[in-house]
Amino acid sequence: MTILFINIAQLVNVRESAILLRGEALSQLPVIEDAYLLIEDGMIAAYGKMYELEINIPKLPKNIEDVAGRFIMPCWCDSHTHLVFAGTRENEFIDKINGLSYAEIAANGGGILNSAKKVNDASEDQLYETAMQRVHEVAKLGTGALEIKSGYGLSLAAELKMLRVIKKIKQQSDLTIKATFLGAHTFPLAYKENHEDYLNLIINEMLPAIASEKLADFVDVFCENGFFSTEETDKICQAGKVYGLKPKLHVNQLNSIGGIETGIKNNAVSLDHLETLTEKDIKLLGNFKGCSTLLPTAAFFLRMPYQPARALIHAGAAIVLASDYNPGSSPSGNMNFVTSLSCIQMKMLPQEVVNAATINGAFAIECEKENGSITLGKKANIIITKKIPSLAYLFYSFGTNNIDRVMIKGNFVL
Ligand code: NIG
Ligand code: FE
Numbered sequence: 001m002t003i004l005f006i007n008i009a010q011l012v013n014v015r016e017s018a019i020l021l022r023g024e025a026l027s028q029l030p031v032i033e034d035a036y037l038l039i040e041d042g043m044i045a046a047y048g049k050m051y052e053l054e055i056n057i058p059k060l061p062k063n064i065e066d067v068a069g070r071f072i073m074p075c076w077c078d079s080h081t082h083l084v085f086a087g088t089r090e091n092e093f094i095d096k097i098n099g100l101s102y103a104e105i106a107a108n109g110g111g112i113l114n115s116a117k118k119v120n121d122a123s124e125d126q127l128y129e130t131a132m133q134r135v136h137e138v139a140k141l142g143t144g145a146l147e148i149k150s151g152y153g154l155s156l157a158a159e160l161k162m163l164r165v166i167k168k169i170k171q172q173s174d175l176t177i178k179a180t181f182l183g184a185h186t187f188p189l190a191y192k193e194n195h196e197d198y199l200n201l202i203i204n205e206m207l208p209a210i211a212s213e214k215l216a217d218f219v220d221v222f223c224e225n226g227f228f229s230t231e232e233t234d235k236i237c238q239a240g241k242v243y244g245l246k247p248k249l250h251v252n253q254l255n256s257i258g259g260i261e262t263g264i265k266n267n268a269v270s271l272d273h274l275e276t277l278t279e280k281d282i283k284l285l286g287n288f289k290g291c292s293t294l295l296p297t298a299a300f301f302l303r304m305p306y307q308p309a310r311a312l313i314h315a316g317a318a319i320v321l322a323s324d325y326n327p328g329s330s331p332s333g334n335m336n337f338v339t340s341l342s343c344i345q346m347k348m349l350p351q352e353v354v355n356a357a358t359i360n361g362a363f364a365i366e367c368e369k370e371n372g373s374i375t376l377g378k379k380a381n382i383i384i385t386k387k388i389p390s391l392a393y394l395f396y397s398f399g400t401n402n403i404d405r406v407m408i409k410g411n412f413v414l
Helices: 023-027 050-056 090-097 102-107 111-121 124-140 156-172 195-212 230-242 259-265 279-287 296-301 309-315 335-346 350-357 359-364 391-396
Strands: 003-012 031-040 043-049 064-066 070-074 076-078 143-149 176-184 218-223 246-251 270-273 291-294 318-321 382-387 403-408
Touching: 003 050, 023 309, 023 350, 031 050, 043 050, 076 335, 076 350, 076 359, 090 102, 102 111, 111 156, 124 143, 124 156, 124 403, 143 359, 156 176, 156 195, 176 195, 176 230, 195 230, 218 230, 218 259, 230 246, 230 259, 246 259, 259 270, 259 279, 279 309, 291 309, 291 359, 296 335, 309 318, 309 335, 318 335, 318 350, 318 359, 335 350, 335 391, 350 359, 350 391
Parallel strands: 003 064, 003 070, 076 143, 143 176, 176 218, 218 246, 246 270, 270 291, 291 318
Antiparallel strands: 003 031, 031 043, 070 382, 382 403
16 A cells, blocks of 8 residues: 655654664654655655655655644564463462562462463464464554564473464564564473473474474573573573574563673673663673663563663663563553653653664664664554654653554554
8 A cells, every 4th residue: 555644743763774772872863843754565665854745756646644743653663572371360460469579479380380381271273363462452552563482381392382373473464573482481390400401401302393493583591590590591592593593581680690791692682671780780781782671561560670771871771672561570562651661760761762662672673674763665664643742742641542543564553
């Protein structure tokens, strides 16, 4: 479909080419006021100032939409989710209200193991259907690119089942989808006292099978006390590398145990969570060439301290914002809330949260060539807002639905 949007109040995040934004550069958000935008064949075909429209596009298409008073911006790139899961965990939510901690719930056989049991019992079709509903749900909330992790299987068969579901979503959805293998999410009960055998299962059985079916783009490990040590994380990163899988790691959610050093050593694409950082960690992330991905809704939901976004930006880190959509620590994939919360609780500026959740998010899953900014030739994944007075209003009016329409690959999904 060809469609021309005219009288756009602000066309947001317009870039001729894109680089990963670090430090102070995160606040530089290029916009065009009073703009037009032409979409052709699912791609961004032209844009510019309204007064240049006649010269630049002498033959106007039939389909023209006047969006006066509205903003158009690139869709969110949500670079960290676990949205393939079976069943929800609101019982643990009540346990948390009654005072149990995330670690205590996990130690009682709840948490990830609870979800793993449900995923093992579910069929591939059931998992696909519920996950696809979540993909549609977040697309209507403005997400156009998604990373999805396995990690609720924890056996060869169930990890493959999850990754096949993600592969099918990739084939069926117009969103850009990336798959991450997270077999090292937690130790299954049978391996609680025998870590070595589970590591061997991951390295010698899961990884080769996943690689032979081309089921994953990245490898992830939950590097944390009570989960995977830095040595175990290192081994899995090295094993993934043999199959061309770059690491994206869960580090420093609950403790600072050296996950950041391990990630840097293994050229991680991104290091994610980062609730618990020492001064040294912040310095390391400031010099780290990959992404530092903050998941503030997980901190919100678990009542943990928020990530120190300002200190990280000051140190020069490349901040990314993502939802962590999962049934345990962030049962929402709403990037509008993630970005609002980041302004409110982490003191990020509106311009910074847009960049962190669009172009930097695209870099965190290596899809920056087709997503994350208004750039010629990129996928037409755009959010059209309702009439709003300013960009800041989007984040200030938290919880309000400011999205009028969403287009993914040139088709309206809302
Ligand atoms: O990113 N922290 C590890 N993994 C998920 C939570 C998984 C769960 O509780 O089911 C996270 O927060
Ligand atoms: Fe996560």
